[in-house]
Amino acid sequence: PGDCPVCGMDLVEEQNLSTSSTEQWTCPMHLEIIKDEAGSCPICGMDLVPMEPDLSAEDKTYKKLLKKFWIATAFTLPIFLIAMSEMLHNNPLYVLMEQQYWNWIQFALSFPVVFYATWMFFERAYRSIKTWNLNMFTLIGIGAGVAWLFSVVGLLFPDVFPEQFKTESGAVHVYFEAATVILTLVLLGQLLEARAHSKTNSAVKELLKLAPNKAIKIEDGEEVEVSIDEIELNDILKVKPGDKIPVDGVITEGNTSIDESMITGEPIPVNKAVDDKVSSGTINGNQSFLMKAEKVGSDTLLSQIIHMVNDASRSRAPIQNLADKVSGYFVPIVVIISVITFIVWSIWGPEPAYVFALVNAIAVLIIACPCALGLATPMSVMVGVGKGAQNGVLIKNAEALEKMNKVDTLIIDKTGTITEGKPTVETVGAFNDALSEKEVLQYIVSLNTNSEHPLAEATVKYGKERNAEILKSDSFSAVTGKGVEAKIDSKRVALGNPKMMEYAKADITSKMQEEVKSYQKQGKTVSYLAIDKRVLGYVVIGDKIKETSAKAIKALQD
Known part of the structure; x- marks a missing residue:
């Protein structure tokens, strides 16, 4: 890289x-x-x-930086300990060897740090000066580089320096520990940045895994398994029960229910019929169907979602432009101050003026490094967008993320977000004396034992808990988007929404509508039961509110 x-x-x-x-x-x-x-x-x-992101490859950048960091740490730590030992009374290290030899050891230990683990910083500093795009690596490269070179000159040519820069043993004070510690800390920052980027990529990779690798293509009436990459526009594909839909398209044959929770968040499958649209990554229910591919590759809805997450993680927040402007002025100002410091000390500083001037100029460069200024904003955006993607929150760009603190109205999905996403029967009722509530439940359960719809499963579970008798049914059929019907005891029985009642030619009176109105206002689902064109009962299905919802909403309000 x-x-x-x-x-x-x-x-x-x-x-x-x-x-x-x-x-x-x-x-x-x-x-x-x-x-x-x-x-x-x-x-x-x-x-x-x-x-x-490459699903098959390891994060090479992070692993490479991790290796370099451990190498830098292994060599920097002894350099730091040797340098800090000078503060000890009767330094035990100098009992073993003279200071000059310890300086040579520091010099040798610094080589892997400077010329391998952190050499990229000096390359970046050189490139920034060459293109005159000064940045934090300019200060790091110049500061640490000059400190290291100063120490090398002091080690190899101690006679160049006056006595004020020498210890009692005659060795020149060296700054190998300052150079290597600073370089290692900057390397740690780069490592953390790479780790943050790796986590963000992992969120994108999880989205990529939603798409299947293979699909069944119909060629000359035969089923052929092909790679997703081989699918072209207008290809006819077969999707079996439980399979992920390979590309965006339209159903050409068959009826089914599709789990679209990865897109909508709704846990309840959506009924689909001929001419209905289906999206890649969603999961087919209990029926096979044929579809025509309309969008493939990067044009699918799932691909667009992945693009959005990936682009958002690299987008620039408005405050980031401000940080870049500050860095653009800050770095050259620091370099100028460092030059002025050198000039002032060389003219008015004590002897040896040039040595004092060099040391203080280096100090200005190293202390002023704006690492956080350049990395904090892009890293926070990257991590924020990645964390959001992992939790099912798609953030359009960094600007949207920055403006979140000004949001005063939140529009959110109910099912599966505020509620648990697990439908349960709340009540079963009869509209008149023609049937008792127990008989209404019997007909509802008898119908729904033939269906695999989540709402049907909820009613069957409710009936079993109450030992409802299951009546024999014939000619069962599911009417997509409306409900179900069958023959029970030679009677035509239908269950579903108002459209299903129209289909069954059963009228819902205003009195019936008024009776269930209170349930519908609470967001509950009401299904009507009709027998031989007469609406006789109903079932109310609700979704329990999560225990954490009230706390979460209060936290958002605060």
């Missing part, structure tokens, strides 16, 4: 789900940078990262 030429951050792979796409890479700090191969950002020098 490469670096962004503007900010130096790792480039990320472009999310592209079309079958003919090639892998692309981009810089998470500068989204306008898109390349066809791994490399570094020409603006900031950061590693480019893949724009499309």
